[in-house]
Amino acid sequence: MSTSCGNPTVEKDALMPRRRKFDRTKTCIKCKDNQGNVTIRHAVYCKECFFPMLNQKFKRSLEPTINPIPDGPRKKNLYPPGNLLIAFSGGLGSTVLLDLVHKGYVASRKPREDADAAVRKKDPKNEMVWKEVHVCYVEVCGAFPAMRDRTEDVRRVVESYDGFKFVPLRVEDSFDTKWWESVGGKPDKGELRVDITNEDLILLPSSNATSPLSALHTYLSSLPAPTAIPTTLQTLTRLLLLHTARATSSSHFLFGTCLTSLSVSLVSLVAQGGGFNIKEEVQEDWGGEGGRQAVRIVRPLKDIVMKECAMYAWWRGLEVVGQEVWPDARQGIGGITKDFIVGLEKDYPSTVSTITRTCAKLAPKETPAGICTLCNRPAQGHVQDWKTRISIRSLSPSLASPQQPSLAPYLCYMCHTTLTSKSSKKPSSGSSSAGGEEGNEVPLPLWVGARVRRMEREEMRDKVKEFLLDKEEEEEGYAEPI
Amino acid sequence: MSEDQILLKVEFGGGLELLFSNEKKHALTLPARVPADNSTSPAPSEKETKPLDIAYLIHWLRDHRLKERAELFMENDTVRPGILVLINDTDWELEGEGGYEIKDRDEIVFISTLHGG
Numbered sequence: 001m002s003t004s005c006g007n008p009t010v011e012k013d014a015l016m017p018r019r020r021k022f023d024r025t026k027t028c029i030k031c032k033d034n035q036g037n038v039t040i041r042h043a044v045y046c047k048e049c050f051f052p053m054l055n056q057k058f059k060r061s062l063e064p065t066i067n068p069i070p071d072g073p074r075k076k077n078l079y080p081p082g083n084l085l086i087a088f089s090g091g092l093g094s095t096v097l098l099d100l101v102h103k104g105y106v107a108s109r110k111p112r113e114d115a116d117a118a119v120r121k122k123d124p125k126n127e128m129v130w131k132e133v134h135v136c137y138v139e140v141c142g143a144f145p146a147m148r149d150r151t152e153d154v155r156r157v158v159e160s161y162d163g164f165k166f167v168p169l170r171v172e173d174s175f176d177t178k179w180w181e182s183v184g185g186k187p188d189k190g191e192l193r194v195d196i197t198n199e200d201l202i203l204l205p206s207s208n209a210t211s212p213l214s215a216l217h218t219y220l221s222s223l224p225a226p227t228a229i230p231t232t233l234q235t236l237t238r239l240l241l242l243h244t245a246r247a248t249s250s251s252h253f254l255f256g257t258c259l260t261s262l263s264v265s266l267v268s269l270v271a272q273g274g275g276f277n278i279k280e281e282v283q284e285d286w287g288g289e290g291g292r293q294a295v296r297i298v299r300p301l302k303d304i305v306m307k308e309c310a311m312y313a314w315w316r317g318l319e320v321v322g323q324e325v326w327p328d329a330r331q332g333i334g335g336i337t338k339d340f341i342v343g344l345e346k347d348y349p350s351t352v353s354t355i356t357r358t359c360a361k362l363a364p365k366e367t368p369a370g371i372c373t374l375c376n377r378p379a380q381g382h383v384q385d386w387k388t389r390i391s392i393r394s395l396s397p398s399l400a401s402p403q404q405p406s407l408a409p410y411l412c413y414m415c416h417t418t419l420t421s422k423s424s425k426k427p428s429s430g431s432s433s434a435g436g437e438e439g440n441e442v443p444l445p446l447w448v449g450a451r452v453r454r455m456e457r458e459e460m461r462d463k464v465k466e467f468l469l470d471k472e473e474e475e476e477g478y479a480e481p482i
Numbered sequence: 483m484s485e486d487q488i489l490l491k492v493e494f495g496g497g498l499e500l501l502f503s504n505e506k507k508h509a510l511t512l513p514a515r516v517p518a519d520n521s522t523s524p525a526p527s528e529k530e531t532k533p534l535d536i537a538y539l540i541h542w543l544r545d546h547r548l549k550e551r552a553e554l555f556m557e558n559d560t561v562r563p564g565i566l567v568l569i570n571d572t573d574w575e576l577e578g579e580g581g582y583e584i585k586d587r588d589e590i591v592f593i594s595t596l597h598g599g
């Protein structure tokens with residue numbers, strides 16, 4: 001019996017003519033002994049060899065990201081600087097992820113001790129890698145009428161494992177000051193609203209408090225197109241999770257995105273003008289500003305296809321409680337892309353990995369100008385332009401909107417598009433009324449206001465500094481921002 | 483077991499059972515020879531026949547067990563992309579896919595992978 005792992009001959013296939021689903025024989029390519037039970041991208045595995053193969057792919061993606069500084073060739077002990085958060089949707093990928101994490105890093109391990117590194121080196125295999133593991137689920141049923149609340153199904157799955165702490169959230173928590181305070185936010189200044197009839201997205205102070213759920217409904221119904229709803233819910237969910245990661249002192253945050261769904265999200269990201277963030281869709285570090293512990297977002301199933309997840313879940317007897325298919329999602333860009341990728345994977349099983357590899361090469365060389373206040377991802381542009389935009393739009397008087405700060409300059413291209421285009425819904429009222437009537441005022445997720453205020457303060461500080469340094473220029477009535 | 487009947491077990495997983503009255507397991511008895519064109523309504527006897535195979539089973543399940551939304555189960559005369567088929571715990575891609583001839587007491591599993599991440 002051979003243990004050589006041997007890179008299965010999956011990479012260099014000729015693409016278009018349909019190949020047989022497996023090469024040469026039906027014998028397992030690992031043990032070269034058993035009859036195969038499954039073909040994965042033209043490679044045949046028996047059931048026994050399938051599990052170690054999958055586990056190896058999982059660990060190979062995850063472990064190099066665990067230590068703050070990547071290891072060289074020599075493997076060191078795993079020593080993450082914080083806890084672990086797992087995003088759980090109830091879908092196939094995150095169900096498999098939960099099981100792999102539990103088997104690999106939680107089950108039959110002792111609690112992690114706070115010994116110093118010298119002591120830890122002795123026998124780290126017996127200790128949990130992360131001190132605490134939280135599993136967070138964001139229920140989106142509040143966004144759709146008559147959608148079933150799955151929180152209790154999900155709780156049952158999560159609590160069937162020992163060692164996981166369950167954190168249930170709801171998507172409307174994005175507008176809930178109680179949640180915001182629970183993750184360390186300060187809602188003291190009140191929430192912000194935005195007037196969506198104007199492309200500048202004029203900011204207004206919040207007037208009367210509404211319930212988080214009705215704030216969510218107002219927000220979603222203000223979106224210009226129904227196809228913007230899935231994107232928006234994804235962003236809200238992602239930010240709820242990220243703030244939860246910070247609040248649980250997690251240094252690592254895992255998504256159960258497999259190769260197939262990663263390809264779907266990369267392609268739909270590009271289709272929606274989010275190409276600038278293609279790198280972040282695979283792996284990103286979030287929230288490290290101001291000396292805080294950054295949260296590293298990792299997708300350890302990124303080399304595993306949907307079929308492998310399905311086989312793993314089936315053979316391990318895992319309960320997949322499922323994920324609701326959102327209304328409009330199948331017609332949206334995401335749904336169409338998904339049908340395309342899944343079809344491609346069936347007929348040309350090795351093509352899908354080419355998509356993610358190609359996308360990875362498309363990562364922009366430009367340094368990001370700033371962080372989008374809504375999705376918190378790097379925003380495109382030059383730092384100078386970004387700052388100019390912000391200072392001109394938000395602080396300087398302009399003819400169109402006297403003294404009114406606007407949200408537009410604080411948004412990345414994709415978020416701005418999601419909120420504004422194509423406003424055919426309200427064609428005439430938009431341009432003329434700068435103020436915004438009651439009905440056009442839309443509440444913003446709480447992190448947006450917090451970031452806008454912080455950036456305004458920083459901008460103000462810069463202004464003051466400039467004023468002190470460049471008095472002459474200021475006296476001419478024109479100040480060039482930095 | 484009579485020679486012209488085949489006894490088989492069908493199981494649905496990954497949420498696919500929702501299309502089949504939420505029943506995961508189905509015990510079936512099907513004729514050993516079936517119409518070559520996969521038509522599953524009572525056939526005139528002179529029709530060309532073939533041994534019972536997976537392709538026929540897929541059509542039979544759609545016509546006689548599926549309760550809703552056939553397009554989520556079938557596409558282009560076979561199962562929809564994203565649905566896996568196991569024959570006695572082995573990927574049908576290793577067994578000839580739709581052309582696999584079903585034997586007495588075979589266990590066929592259909593699993594949907596479309597429930598996302």
Ligand SMILES: [Zn+2]
Pocket residue numbers: 028029030031032033034045046047048049050
């Ligand atoms: Zn083997």
Ligand SMILES: [Zn+2]
Pocket residue numbers: 372373374375376377411412413414415416
């Ligand atoms: Zn954004």
